[in-house]
Structure formats: C-alpha cells, structure tokens
Amino acid sequence: METSETPPAPHARGPRRRALVTGASTGIGAAFADRLARDQYDLVLVARDAERLEALAKRLEARSGIQAEVEAADLVVASERARVEARLADWAPDLLVNNAGFGTVGPFAELDLDREVSEIELNVVALVRLSRAVLPRMVERGHGAVINVSSLAGESATAYNATYGATKAFVTSFSESLHEELRDSGVRVQALLPGFTRTEFQERAGVKVDRLPEFAWMSAEAVVDASLEALERGAAICVPGVQNRVLSVAQRWVPRGLRRRAIAALGRSAME
Numbered sequence: 001m002e003t004s005e006t007p008p009a010p011h012a013r014g015p016r017r018r019a020l021v022t023g024a025s026t027g028i029g030a031a032f033a034d035r036l037a038r039d040q041y042d043l044v045l046v047a048r049d050a051e052r053l054e055a056l057a058k059r060l061e062a063r064s065g066i067q068a069e070v071e072a073a074d075l076v077v078a079s080e081r082a083r084v085e086a087r088l089a090d091w092a093p094d095l096l097v098n099n100a101g102f103g104t105v106g107p108f109a110e111l112d113l114d115r116e117v118s119e120i121e122l123n124v125v126a127l128v129r130l131s132r133a134v135l136p137r138m139v140e141r142g143h144g145a146v147i148n149v150s151s152l153a154g155e156s157a158t159a160y161n162a163t164y165g166a167t168k169a170f171v172t173s174f175s176e177s178l179h180e181e182l183r184d185s186g187v188r189v190q191a192l193l194p195g196f197t198r199t200e201f202q203e204r205a206g207v208k209v210d211r212l213p214e215f216a217w218m219s220a221e222a223v224v225d226a227s228l229e230a231l232e233r234g235a236a237i238c239v240p241g242v243q244n245r246v247l248s249v250a251q252r253w254v255p256r257g258l259r260r261r262a263i264a265a266l267g268r269s270a271m272e
C-alpha cells in the first residue's frame, strides 16, 4: 500500500470530500481509508484501537496530504456510539462507510450470549444509528453516500454462524430498502457483500479456514476498489470478485432446504 506520492497542495482540487469510516484500524476499513485518502477525501477514522488509528492517520496525511482525524470509540457501547453519531450529524461527511463488524462461530446454544448481543449491537444497531445520524443532512443537500459492509453470509441461513448471518441478512435488506427510498434524492446507499477476504476477521472469529482454496480469497484492497467502482455506477448491491458473483448466482438455483443443510455441513467441518 505504501507509495512515495508527492502530497498535493491542500485543497488544490477545490474543497475536499469527507468520509467517516468505521472499523478503520485494520482490514477492509483500513483499505477503505487508504483508497479514500488517495482519492483526496478528508477522513474521520473510527475503531477501538486508538494507537493503530493514529498511526494510520499520520501515514495517510503524510502520503496523500489530506486531513485524517481519529475518533476512538467502541461502537457497542451506547455512550461512545453517541459521540460518533453527534460527530456525523455535525461534520456531515459526503460518505459514511459502515464497516466495523465481527463474527462468532459455534452452536448458538453454547455461545456466550453477551457476545452474541454485542455482535447485533455492532453489526446492526450501530450501523442503523450511524446511518440515521448522517442521512438527514445528505438528503437536505441532495448528495452523499452510505456504504454498508454486509457479507455473502447474509444470503442464506448460516448454521454455526447463526447470529452473524442474520445480522448480515439485516444489513443487506436494510441497505436495499434505503437505496430505493433515496433513489431520487441524490443520495446513494450500497450494500457491499464480500466473500472470504484476507483480514483479521477469521482469526478474531476463531474460524478455521486453512482448507479453503486460494481462489476463494480476495484482498481487502480489491474489495474496496470493486465497492467504489459500483458506487460510481449507483449499484444497490456490490458482490466483489468473479468467484463471489458466481457463488452468489449459483446458490439461488439450489433449493432453500438443501442450501441450508449444505452450509450447516460446511460450518460443522470448519469447527473440526
């Protein structure tokens, strides 16, 4: 990701656009921040790990000549989330990337309930609240965009990953609905549905993925490039990567019960 670009003069190309990215400390969120800085967006970077965010902000400012501010917040905690909501309403960015999220793996009846609820708080509640904080000003201005990072996992029931798949089904449905509500408003809403992407996600979820073939994976940078290209086209849904698009279309032809059982079998084998 490192290049030795000369930073352009501040505002050399007119007033810069502004974006707030959640989950920007690593993975897909950090890749969004990197690409948006190259595209001359000023940034607010949100995640829990302030040190990582500060290091990224400094690097992007030095490389791309943009302004990058850090808002360290745990988006599961209502009071910390409220700070980010207030900042969104006040700063009124051109783009919000609701990317922060995590997954849990295992039989639901055995998983820690508080962690499952936190997963819903982050993947769903924070995304809804942040969207609501930013949209009124975007609609008023007739311009802006929200990218909600969902997952291919939201396309089917995901046994042994039940809460995660359900949160992502919510995110995709919610985003598609907003896309239609805002169709004539000048505001774009996209659901981004990545498949397996090389980040810290799988390790944090404690899922074994070493048996997956290389072609199943994408880089976070390629996911972000596909998302921003789809945003230009005004697409409601972005499924990045040919392999993921084939999977997404092919699974629609598999009867629902069979698909459910096949995914459950895969889930069981990933835990062995």
Ligand SMILES: NC(=O)c1ccc[n+]([C@@H]2O[C@H](COP(=O)([O-])OP(=O)(O)OC[C@H]3O[C@@H](n4cnc5c(N)ncnc54)[C@H](OP(=O)(O)O)[C@@H]3O)[C@@H](O)[C@H]2O)c1
Residues within 6 Å of the ligand: 022, 023, 024, 025, 026, 027, 028, 029, 046, 047, 048, 049, 050, 052, 073, 074, 075, 076, 099, 100, 101, 102, 103, 122, 149, 150, 151, 152, 193, 194, 195, 196, 197, 198, 199, 200, 201, 202, 204
């Ligand atoms: N990787 C994949 O295969 C894959 C596939 C489909 C969809 N996705 C989705 O892509 C999004 C990004 O995931 P990733 O793959 O980049 O995972 P990742 O590498 O684990 O990054 C997750 C990001 O979310 C932040 N985060 C986690 N909990 C948070 C909290 N309570 N409050 C604020 N920020 C929090 C993390 O930062 P801190 O730890 O510093 O807070 C980190 O920046 C997620 O929504 C995920 O569901 C990923």
